[in-house]
Amino acid sequence: MGMRKVAVVGAGMTKFVRRAQETPKELSWEAAHMALESCEMTMDDIEAVCLGTAPDAFDGIHMNGEYLSDGAGAWRKPYMRSYVGGGTGVFVPIQGWYHIASGLFDVVMVVAEEKMSSYYPHAQAAFLTIFDHTTERPLKPNLLWIFAMEMNRYMTTYGISKADIAQVAVLHKRNAADHPCALLGDADITLDDILKSEVLAWPVQRLDVSPVSDGAVAVILAAEHVAKRITDKPVWIEGVGWHLDTGYWTNRDLAYPRYVEYAARMAYDMAGIKEPRKEIHIVEPYDPFDYKALHHLEGLQLAERGKAPELYSDGTASRTGNMPVCPSGGLLGVGNPIAAAGLMKIAELFWQLRGEAGARQVPGQPRRGLAQAWGDLMQVGTVVIMGR
Amino acid sequence: MTANIKEFPGISLNEQDFADGKILYNFDKLNGLYAWDTGIGIGSYLASLKNGVILGSHCKTCRKVVVPPRTICEWCFRPMDEFVPLKDTGIVNTFSLCYVTWDVQRIKDPEIPAVIDIDGASPMHGIMHMLGDVDPQEVKIGMRVQAVWKPTSERKGSINDIQYFKPIEEK
Amino acid sequence: MALLNRDPNSPVVWNGELPITNRYTYGLAGEKFFRTLKDEGRILGTHCPHCDQTYVPAAIFCERCLAKLDDWVDVGTSGEVNTFTFLQVNLNGSPLEKPEIIAFVRFGDGGLIHRLGEITPDQVEIGMMVQAVFKPSSERIGSILDIDYFKPV
Numbered sequence: 017m018g019m020r021k022v023a024v025v026g027a028g029m030t031k032f033v034r035r036a037q038e039t040p041k042e043l044s045w046e047a048a049h050m051a052l053e054s055c056e057m058t059m060d061d062i063e064a065v066c067l068g069t070a071p072d073a074f075d076g077i078h079m080n081g082e083y084l085s086d087g088a089g090a091w092r093k094p095y096m097r098s099y100v101g102g103g104t105g106v107f108v109p110i111q112g113w114y115h116i117a118s119g120l121f122d123v124v125m126v127v128a129e130e131k132m133s134s135y136y137p138h139a140q141a142a143f144l145t146i147f148d149h150t151t152e153r154p155l156k157p158n159l160l161w162i163f164a165m166e167m168n169r170y171m172t173t174y175g176i177s178k179a180d181i182a183q184v185a186v187l188h189k190r191n192a193a194d195h196p197c198a199l200l201g202d203a204d205i206t207l208d209d210i211l212k213s214e215v216l217a218w219p220v221q222r223l224d225v226s227p228v229s230d231g232a233v234a235v236i237l238a239a240e241h242v243a244k245r246i247t248d249k250p251v252w253i254e255g256v257g258w259h260l261d262t263g264y265w266t267n268r269d270l271a272y273p274r275y276v277e278y279a280a281r282m283a284y285d286m287a288g289i290k291e292p293r294k295e296i297h298i299v300e301p302y303d304p305f306d307y308k309a310l311h312h313l314e315g316l317q318l319a320e321r322g323k324a325p326e327l328y329s330d331g332t333a334s335r336t337g338n339m340p341v342c343p344s345g346g347l348l349g350v351g352n353p354i355a356a357a358g359l360m361k362i363a364e365l366f367w368q369l370r371g372e373a374g375a376r377q378v379p380g381q382p383r384r385g386l387a388q389a390w391g392d393l394m395q396v397g398t399v400v401i402m403g404r
Numbered sequence: 405m406t407a408n409i410k411e412f413p414g415i416s417l418n419e420q421d422f423a424d425g426k427i428l429y430n431f432d433k434l435n436g437l438y439a440w441d442t443g444i445g446i447g448s449y450l451a452s453l454k455n456g457v458i459l460g461s462h463c464k465t466c467r468k469v470v471v472p473p474r475t476i477c478e479w480c481f482r483p484m485d486e487f488v489p490l491k492d493t494g495i496v497n498t499f500s501l502c503y504v505t506w507d508v509q510r511i512k513d514p515e516i517p518a519v520i521d522i523d524g525a526s527p528m529h530g531i532m533h534m535l536g537d538v539d540p541q542e543v544k545i546g547m548r549v550q551a552v553w554k555p556t557s558e559r560k561g562s563i564n565d566i567q568y569f570k571p572i573e574e575k
Numbered sequence: 576m577a578l579l580n581r582d583p584n585s586p587v588v589w590n591g592e593l594p595i596t597n598r599y600t601y602g603l604a605g606e607k608f609f610r611t612l613k614d615e616g617r618i619l620g621t622h623c624p625h626c627d628q629t630y631v632p633a634a635i636f637c638e639r640c641l642a643k644l645d646d647w648v649d650v651g652t653s654g655e656v657n658t659f660t661f662l663q664v665n666l667n668g669s670p671l672e673k674p675e676i677i678a679f680v681r682f683g684d685g686g687l688i689h690r691l692g693e694i695t696p697d698q699v700e701i702g703m704m705v706q707a708v709f710k711p712s713s714e715r716i717g718s719i720l721d722i723d724y725f726k727p728v
Contacts, residue, residue, distance in 0.1 A: 029412065030412060030413045030414035031412045031413070031414030031416065032414070033414055033415075033416035033417075034416065034418075035416065035417045035418065035419075035600075036414055036415060036416065036417065036600070037415040037416075037417050037427055037600050037602065037603065037606070038413075038414070038415060038600075038602050038603055039599075039600065039601070039602030039603075039604075039605065041602070041634075042602045042603055042604070042635060042636070043414070045635070045636040045641065046413035046414065047413075048641060049636065049641050049643065050412075050413065052641060058640065058641075059639065059640050059641050060640075073593065073595060075597065076432060076434050076595050076597040086638035087636070087638075089638075089641045091638045091639050092639075134597045134598055134599050134600070135595070135596070135597060136431065136596045136597055136598040137507075137508075137596075138507065138508045140506070140507075140508050141506060141507045141508065141594065142595070144506055144594070145593065149438070149440055149589065149591050150440065150442060150446050150450070150563070150589040151446065151449070151472055151531070151563050152532055152563070153591065154562055154563050154564050155517070155532065155533065155534060155563065155564070156505070156506050157506065157517060157532070158502070158504065158505065158506035158508075160500070160502060160504065161500055161502060161517040161532075164500030164501075164502065164517075165498040165499060165500050165517065165518070165519055166498070168498045168499060168500060168545065169497065169498035169519075169545065172498070172545045196409070196412050197412050197414070215501075215503055216502070216503060216504050217500045217501065217502035217503065217504065217514075218500060218501035218502075218503075218514070219500070220500070230414075231414065262478055264470070264472070264474075264478075266497075266519045266529070266530045266531055266532050267470055267471075267528065267529045267530070268528065269528050270497070270498060270519070372408070415603070417600070422598075427600060427601070427606055428600075428601045428605065428606055428609050428610065428613075428717040429598055429599055429600045429601060430598075430599055430601075430718060431596065431597070431598050431599075432596070432597045432599065433595070433596045433597075434593065434595040434596075434597075436592055436593030436595065437590075437591075437592050437593075438590065438591045438592060438593065439588050439589075439590050440588065440589045440590075440591065441587065441588065441589075442585060442586055442587060442588065442589050444578075444579060444580070444581055444582075447581055447582060447585030447586065447587065448581075448582040448585055450585055450586050450589075451582045451584040451585035451586070452582075454584070461578070475578060475579055483578060483579060484578055485578070486578060487578065560586070561584075561585065561586040562586075
């Protein structure tokens with residue numbers, strides 16, 4: 017298609033914490049600085065910057081992306097911000113990817129940052145802005161409603177129980193115990209802990225949800241000829257896909273994320289993947305809620321509809337299984353700073369495919385991984401496939 | 405590389421740090437007041453609600469009746485052909501029992517938000533609203549429900565002109 | 576009715592508001608910068624040796640080379656007026672009794688935006704030196720308003 021090969025050559029991230037002392041600019045800087053150090057590059061090498069950060073409403077700062085740009089090294093450089101809610105984490109590297117694939121730039125820094133804690137007293141209230149102001153906000157909704165309703169529909173359509181779904185939270189939180197930046201890693205958590213946690217909006221219980229967090233992640237992308245000079249283990253971006261569905265979320269089948277399917281097909285096509293279940297070695301689906309991981313695995317064509325829980329119950333999804341899911345611990349374990357969470361998955365795949373993930377390393381020298389994010393009002397699917 | 409890094413950046417605070425004045429901070433309150441134009445589609449929807457009718461719109465090309473009504477069909481991107489009055493009954497597509505309010509306060513009796521597929525609209529096309537006059541434990545997906553309207557004099561042209569949906573007694 | 580015409584009975588406007596309250600931490604650089612303003616009545620900047628830039632208000636990183644900065648410098652309490660304006664109206668558009676003078680005062684390679692006081696509009700000039708007037712230390716809370724205003728030197 018005339019597009020150049022692009023690789024991820026460096027990555028950095030901050031801890032994901034409930035309440036960071038750093039300002040948003042400082043968080044972006046910490047991640048960007050670490051990403052540069054990881055591949056021994058300087059700002060002189062970076063030709064453009066792409067940044068993703070979530071609704072300005074959280075920070076009460078207009079043009080939040082531009083405000084953060086100096087922390088991301090965008091001073092006097094071509095700069096773009098992208099935003100698709102939670103999907104941003106996997107969308108902004110796609111933006112970085114086409115900066116290079118098109119031939120326009122050779123080295124791009126991609127940063128995703130989120131500081132949700134400044135919304136006072138609780139970031140949840142900011143999500144009121146996601147609902148239609150005329151037809152939905154008068155009902156005083158909260159974000160939990162949509163997820164709870166989608167979860168209910170998914171469970172009822174396929175006859176899946178809460179215990180089937182809670183397995184996801186258990187595996188991800190246990191995995192996160194090995195992630196140094198994780199907020200909610202717990203090596204000893206059990207199914208019972210999840211099922212006994214406080215009911216927030218049935219069927220969603222407290223431990224089914226990932227928490228409000230602050231954090232930032234940065235990766236460095238480079239064109240082939242540059243990547244090969246910087247590292248002998250570049251991780252190539254083999255396929256990208258993104259897709260948006262209608263904002264009228266009550267006019268859709270909530271049991272199946274078709275927008276994830278379309279994004280996935282676009283990426284599989286580009287990567288030349290014909291049998292995803294066999295050719296993808298590690299998958300990092302977006303998991304702000306435990307049932308979402310299952311929902312997305314089905315959308316990604318990695319499980320048949322209604323059958324994703326089996327990947328967990330038969331051990332396929334564990335780190336030593338046939339297709340590990342969220343070896344990082346995902347959002348449920350590491351944390352959910354809205355825009356940064358997806359990029360955390362990209363960074364994880366970067367480290368995993370190079371054999372540098374330490375205690376989280378998936379054995380057997382995995383060669384191909386997929387990261388997926390989702391966002392807005394149950395609307396967007398973004399997918400990136402990486403390989404060695 | 406995560407294997408080699410000992411210390412990741414990021415300083416975590418807790419509420420006590422603020423209370424103790426260990427770190428400096430300030431508050432800011434934005435004053436965002438809005439007056440949104442309701443537009444043609446939603447404007448007609450609201451006018452219809454005032455008259456006790458749920459309105460949808462119909463695209464003949466795509467053979468879809470959607471609700472809330474829009475003026476443009478988002479699938480074929482042509483103007484919709486007509487507005488269509490729908491019934492005020494429907495089927496519960498999904499629901500939740502919510503024990504926290506939008507500003508994170510705990511409540512004892514749950515609110516019951518639901519997506520209700522409205523009779524007269526295409527399948528799986530509905531609106532979000534609340535269920536009421538029902539035991540939370542009895543709510544089921546697939547239940548038939550009926551809108552309970554405010555008295556005519558109290559309706560303003562708003563989604564709250566419907567107070568809630570309640571189960572239809574099966575005869 | 577013709578679909579693309581407004582229904583004359585429809586409410587034209589829907590009112591709403593955005594309830595946003597933020598609690599901002601001052602961050603790593605801000606912590607030191609504002610504490611020094613509060614406790615010592617001094618203005619600090621940070622210097623990047625690689626780019627030879629002094630950032631005021633202080634920052635923990637250089638925005639040009641992204642290096643970590645730990646070279647803190649006292650930039651004094653007087654600076655040059657780089658530019659200024661006279662505010663005649665309030666935020667809601669109503670007229671102010673007397674115009675407020677807002678200026679950008681140079682410190683290091685950056686500066687502070689603040690009010691000018693003890694001066695009349697016709698006396699303000701770009702290039703003039705002004706001096707920070709701090710609030711009494713008991714009234715300082717660690718805020719840019721710990722400086723009450725800048726007055727001519």
